[in-house]
Amino acid sequence: MLTARRDHVVVTGAAGFIGSHLAEALVDRGHEVVGVDAFRGHYPAADKWSNLSGLLGRPGFELHRLDLATAEVGPLLAGAAAVFHLAARPGVRTSFGPGFSGYLQDNVLATQRLLEGCVRARVPRLVVSSSSSVYGDAPSYPVTEESRTRPVSPYGVTKLAAEHLCQAYAGLAGPSMAVAILRYFTVYGPRQRPDMGFRRFIEAAMAGRPLVVYGDGGQTREFTYVDDVVRASLLAMTAPVEMEAVNIGGGRRVSLDEALELIGEATGRRLVVERRPPLPGDARHTGADGTRGEALLGYRPETGLAAGLAAQVAWVSERQRAATG
16 A cells, blocks of 8 residues: 655646646645646747746756646656646637637546546545636626536536546545645736736736727626635645535635726736627636635635736736846
């Protein structure tokens, strides 16, 4: 029987936006981190290598470039005290159409194969990244973990399917594997993917370009700063869970127009907004009930939207300075 070492953990999607922050936090806390990433082409590989700049060559971190849907992951999982599964194909809008097969491979098949490996390796703790997209357009807000799940995008469908796979394999493993599914609500901050709204808006504002906004600006989101998400993940590592889904939100709903006003303040620019019709797959509102997260994990968001946006603007500015020498 394999014995889990307290300091050995695995992070899938370690070169991504959230995964790189989490891997750094784990190394900082003395864990030996095995990072896994497939370096898929949904955003530039240069961004992912940049995300890893604080980890590569650091004692306590090793990177494996492999595809969870096809590679043998058993040796990486042997002896792990916890596995953090963040690897996924992101993006609501691009999940429609012929690209859906990639979502099936990266979000469903990859998760199923990882779960098989976790059960065989007797991994005692699995923390899985999910999304508020599983709720779709809820009839009321804030949503609790017991609210109806009815995704309005193929992406959301694959994230919900991954959750159901986790439930099935938790049942197979029994009490030997605790599973925490964290439903993130619109994460933002430094290293945000280039296709995501806040990064696009900030870069456009700083370049003096119009901001392309889909919808009337009245849609609301619960924006969650990346450091809060990382802290929730760390708390889930030791929380008293068997098989639980937990909302991880930022503390309050904010309209897109209010967020744009804060971006204008943070960048010091007058924004020019170009409005276009809403796109398929975008829920009109999101909002998290955080009761279970506080009770089960001890999680409460700590970073307000204004402070978080200021940090993201500072990061974008630093990237631009580095690029121009």
